[in-house]
Amino acid sequence: MPATEALSTQRNDESFDNVWDEIVWRGLVHVSTDEAELKAILSGPAVTYYCGFDPTAPSLHLGNLVQLLLMRRFQLAGHRPLGLVGGSTGLIGDPRPTAERTLQSPDTVREWVGYLEAQVSKFLSFDGDNAARLVNNLDWTAPLSAIDFLRDIGKFFRVGTMLKKDAVSARLNSEAGISYTEFSYQILQGMDFLELYRSYDCVLQTGGSDQWGNLTSGTDLIRKAEGATAHAIGTPLITNSDGTKFGKSEGNAVWLDPALTSPYAFYQFWLNTDDADVIQRLKIFTFLDRSEIERLAEAVASEPFRREAQRALALEVTTLVHGVDATRAAIDAAAALFGQGDLAGLDADTLEAALRELPNTTTRAETTVIQLLVDTGLTTSLGESRRALDQGGVYLNNEKVTDASAALTGNTLPGGMAVLRRGKKTLAGVFVE
RNA sequence: GGCAAGUUACCCAAGUGGCCAAAGGGAUCUGACUGUAAAUCAGCCGUCUUAGACUUCGUGAGUUCGAAUCUCGCACUUGCCA
Numbered sequence: 389m390p391a392t393e394a395l396s397t398q399r400n401d402e403s404f405d406n407v408w409d410e411i412v413w414r415g416l417v418h419v420s421t422d423e424a425e426l427k428a429i430l431s432g433p434a435v436t437y438y439c440g441f442d443p444t445a446p447s448l449h450l451g452n453l454v455q456l457l458l459m460r461r462f463q464l465a466g467h468r469p470l471g472l473v474g475g476s477t478g479l480i481g482d483p484r485p486t487a488e489r490t491l492q493s494p495d496t497v498r499e500w501v502g503y504l505e506a507q508v509s510k511f512l513s514f515d516g517d518n519a520a521r522l523v524n525n526l527d528w529t530a531p532l533s534a535i536d537f538l539r540d541i542g543k544f545f546r547v548g549t550m551l552k553k554d555a556v557s558a559r560l561n562s563e564a565g566i567s568y569t570e571f572s573y574q575i576l577q578g579m580d581f582l583e584l585y586r587s588y589d590c591v592l593q594t595g596g597s598d599q600w601g602n603l604t605s606g607t608d609l610i611r612k613a614e615g616a617t618a619h620a621i622g623t624p625l626i627t628n629s630d631g632t633k634f635g636k637s638e639g640n641a642v643w644l645d646p647a648l649t650s651p652y653a654f655y656q657f658w659l660n661t662d663d664a665d666v667i668q669r670l671k672i673f674t675f676l677d678r679s680e681i682e683r684l685a686e687a688v689a690s691e692p693f694r695r696e697a698q699r700a701l702a703l704e705v706t707t708l709v710h711g712v713d714a715t716r717a718a719i720d721a722a723a724a725l726f727g728q729g730d731l732a733g734l735d736a737d738t739l740e741a742a743l744r745e746l747p748n749t750t751t752r753a754e755t756t757v758i759q760l761l762v763d764t765g766l767t768t769s770l771g772e773s774r775r776a777l778d779q780g781g782v783y784l785n786n787e788k789v790t791d792a793s794a795a796l797t798g799n800t801l802p803g804g805m806a807v808l809r810r811g812k813k814t815l816a817g818v819f820v821e
Numbered sequence: 822g823g824c825a826a827g828u829u830a831c832c833c834a835a836g837u838g839g840c841c842a843a844a845g846g847g848a849u850c851u852g853a854c855u856g857u858a859a860a861u862c863a864g865c866c867g868u869c870u871u872a873g874a875c876u877u878c879g880u881g882a883g884u885u886c887g888a889a890u891c892u893c894g895c896a897c898u899u900g901c902c903a
Contacts, residue, residue, distance in 0.1 A: 486832090488898095562899095563827085563898070563899055564898075564899085565898065565899065629859080630859070630860085632848075633848090636848095636849090638849070638850080639831080639848075639849045639850085656857075659857070660857065660858075661858080662858060662859060663856095663858055663859065664858090664859070666858090692856070692858075693855090693856040693858090694856080695856065695857085695858075698856095698857095698858080722857085726857060767850090769867090769868065769869085770868090770869075770870085771867085771868065771869070772850085772865090772866085774870095774871085775850090775851080775865060775866080776850080776851065776865090778851090778865085779850090779851040779852060779864070779865065780851075780852060781850085781851045781852070782851095792870095792871095810850085810851085811850075811851060811852090812851095812857065813857045814850095
């Protein structure tokens with residue numbers, strides 16, 4: 389699972405003069421501080437930069453992956469990454485446009501910090517002159533007293549400026565309003581940048597463009613407190629061309645943690661990418677170079693049905709996140725299950741390996757199909773199972789199920805297994821005990 | 822602290838005593854068409870073994886034959902005043 393195997397093969401595209409030109413081509417720059425200066429800095433000797441990840445969930449998601457890969461691209465260009473995990477900011481919560489966050493307990497946040505540190509570590513190299521380093525903002529925030537905070541930091545912040553930040557003004561104009569807790573978030577993030585500037589000479593912060601207010605909060609603070617110029621880059625919000633939210637599969641977030649989103653599901657997510665989006669995704673989420681991506685773009689135009697670009701995307705990203713072996717297993721499982729439909733022709737070992745990649749359950753032969761749909765998570769209630777069945781969307785071993793009282797008995801494949809399917813492509817495995 | 826408005830299913834949002842499991846829109850899901858795309862059209866969209874029953878409309882009491890709808894308390898949100 390460690391991506392270390394991948395780290396050694398990653399490189400930036402040498403056809404670009406510098407990493408700035410490359411990330412602009414990849415569409416990774418939505419907003420930034422002075423472009424000419426950024427380009428000069430990034431083309432020069434090693435500088436230190438950082439990106440923060442807040443523990444608002446037990447795992448990072450695809451939005452975070454954009455940042456991780458951007459960090460890696462800078463590291464490949466010779467710069468020094470600081471991976472910040474928000475032990476303190478995670479306790480506060482950054483303002484979302486819609487509503488106030490529910491605070492997590494300190495214990496939970498501490499636990500999540502550990503998970504995120506492990507995940508961030510996988511995408512950066514900790515060897516060499518520009519080795520990455522992990523930092524936790526709780527280390528310098530926790531010891532700070534409220535008085536020191538208000539005197540030493542608070543004085544640099546003007547409320548008028550703070551109110552103008554998008555994240556804050558959106559909330560002020562909504563019915564939800566905003567708590568003082570979340571209003572203060574930008575100060576904490578600004579402090580982080582200042583602290584890293586002082587301790588590590590960190591001069592650049594990256595983040596999503598929705599974080600722009602928080603990014604500039606840091607550059608402003610550094611200017612006021614140190615009289616120095618620091619930089620920020622905001623990456624675009626990744627959207628689907630059909631207007632739906634990126635990073636959701638069947639309504640659920642796609643996580644980097646294989647326990648939350650299986651490598652199989654992860655691979656499938658990328659494979660199902662819309663034609664209209666796939667090239668943009670290749671630029672952002674893979675290390676494929678410009679010539680290869682341009683070739684794939686032509687393939688999408690001339691032979692879209694082959695889905696070559698989607699296959700390349702799924703292969704690259706899944707390997708990046710879950711490693712070669714897990715990706716192989718995901719592809720093999722899909723090949724077996726989406727094959728020509730002759731499941732009985734598969735040997736038991738291949739089938740079992742494939743089913744292990746899917747959501748699965750172990751049960752007795754007399755269990756009904758509608759119950760199995762619930763047990764495997766394909767549906768959330770018996771009523772929903774029945775509805776799906778009525779609509780002709782339930783298959784057992786590629787045979788449409790029409791009888792709501794049907795049971796597994798007599799319908800298993802060699803080795804006492806069965807493949808349950810809902811709709812065209814949502815699969816689950818069943819093992820008879 | 823005072824005054825006012827509000828809290829409806831995943832999200833937005835109607836409903837203001839029985840015809841309400843609750844309009845409409847979005848999202849998800851299923852079917853047709855396809856390339857495990859997109860668009861389009863159709864259907865489903867609280868739970869339970871359908872008919873039917875059961876549990877829901879911030880929360881706790883109450884009025885009533887009957888409440889999401891009326892009364893009172895509480896919590897939270899918003900606005901204005903202090």
